[in-house]
Amino acid sequence: MPDPFSFDLNSFLPYRLAAAASRISRKFSERYRSEFGISIPEWRVLAHLYQSGDVSVRDIEARIDMEKSKVSRAATRLETAGFITKAVNDSDRRLLSLRLTEEGKALVARLLPVAMQFQSEMLEQLGPLAEGLDAGLTVLLQDES
Amino acid sequence: MPDPFSFDLNSFLPYRLAAAASRISRKFSERYRSEFGISIPEWRVLAHLYQSGDVSVRDIEARIDMEKSKVSRAATRLETAGFITKAVNDSDRRLLSLRLTEEGKALVARLLPVAMQFQSEMLEQLGPLAEGLDAGLTVLLQDES
DNA sequence: CGGTATTTATTGCAACTGCAACAATGTCAA
DNA sequence: TTGACATTGTTGCAGTTGCAATAAATACCG
Numbered sequence: 216m217p218d219p220f221s222f223d224l225n226s227f228l229p230y231r232l233a234a235a236a237s238r239i240s241r242k243f244s245e246r247y248r249s250e251f252g253i254s255i256p257e258w259r260v261l262a263h264l265y266q267s268g269d270v271s272v273r274d275i276e277a278r279i280d281m282e283k284s285k286v287s288r289a290a291t292r293l294e295t296a297g298f299i300t301k302a303v304n305d306s307d308r309r310l311l312s313l314r315l316t317e318e319g320k321a322l323v324a325r326l327l328p329v330a331m332q333f334q335s336e337m338l339e340q341l342g343p344l345a346e347g348l349d350a351g352l353t354v355l356l357q358d359e360s
Numbered sequence: 361m362p363d364p365f366s367f368d369l370n371s372f373l374p375y376r377l378a379a380a381a382s383r384i385s386r387k388f389s390e391r392y393r394s395e396f397g398i399s400i401p402e403w404r405v406l407a408h409l410y411q412s413g414d415v416s417v418r419d420i421e422a423r424i425d426m427e428k429s430k431v432s433r434a435a436t437r438l439e440t441a442g443f444i445t446k447a448v449n450d451s452d453r454r455l456l457s458l459r460l461t462e463e464g465k466a467l468v469a470r471l472l473p474v475a476m477q478f479q480s481e482m483l484e485q486l487g488p489l490a491e492g493l494d495a496g497l498t499v500l501l502q503d504e505s
Numbered sequence: 506c507g508g509t510a511t512t513t514a515t516t517g518c519a520a521c522t523g524c525a526a527c528a529a530t531g532t533c534a535a
Numbered sequence: 536t537t538g539a540c541a542t543t544g545t546t547g548c549a550g551t552t553g554c555a556a557t558a559a560a561t562a563c564c565g
Binding site for chain 3: 399401453454455
Binding site: 433435455 | 542
């Protein structure tokens with residue numbers, strides 16, 4: 216165990232991870248918030264709907280790291296803005312069927328290049344270290360709690 | 361540029377980083393929240409005070425990734441709980457002098473082993489990938505915006 | 506069937522957050 | 536010295552968050 220008297224928060228891995236994530240998320244959200252007017256939870260729901268087509272709140276909660284209440288509120292905002300529709304699932308009326316509208320698809324089509332560009336810049340900044348970072352994240356994202 | 365139709369949020373680096381950080385922070389805070397009753401911002405202020413001795417709100421804001429209002433509120437809670445003292449800096453009366461009380465030092469002394477243990481478990485889980493993850497975080501934490 | 510337990514999405518609530526406004530203090534040039 | 540400007544920490548505010556409670560729908564089991 217390291218000498219507790221030499222503890223340095225800036226070399227403490229959970230802090231480093233949180234600080235890096237916070238900085239990246241802030242920079243990314245600045246990119247699209249001004250131009251597209253959506254928040255991070257809304258972006259995540261849109262992105263998931265784009266790749267998955269027609270899903271429920273529960274599906275999104277299971278697939279991406281978001282509380283169901285957060286998903287629900289993001290979906291309500293997106294519906295109000297006209298980017299998605301909410302419909303009751305006929306075979307199980309507890310479930311919602313979230314789906315992108317044409318406007319929603321158009322929004323995502325404009326959003327994705329911004330996202331890919333941002334990721335490209337990250338990878339460029341990381342250079343050969345990107346692979347190691349990604350491998351570490353994969354381990355941390357494994358379900359084992 | 362990747363095919364936008366194949367976009368997968370779970371392979372999008374900013375999302376992966378945020379999800380991993382969120383999961384780790386939650387697990388870590390569960391460890392000490394129940395036993396010590398402090399929040400993440402409070403833990404960060406305590407840890408920084410422990411390593412730096414006698415600092416102002418501005419110093420903490422500059423050193424760790426926290427808004428000054430967040431630091432201010434965490435400091436108020438810690439003072440109310442008796443873990444730190446706030447004094448006016450005599451040479452510049454705009455500045456505060458935050459300092460751990462004896463109770464605060466005792467709290468940190470109990471907190472640090474928990475933190476080091478948590479980090480050890482992370483490193484164990486990561487194995488040889490820890491080095492690569494850390495190197496990537498170092499790049500992302502560099503000031504260049 | 507009937508009744509209890511489970512699942513799903515929403516909402517109320519209290520706490521937290523970031524931002525901007527603010528008062529108090531300090532700096533500096535004229 | 537004075538007066539404009541900068542810095543520091545706190546607070547008001549509106550928006551967001553996570554958790555628990557809830558209502559509606561379904562599953563299950565006797």
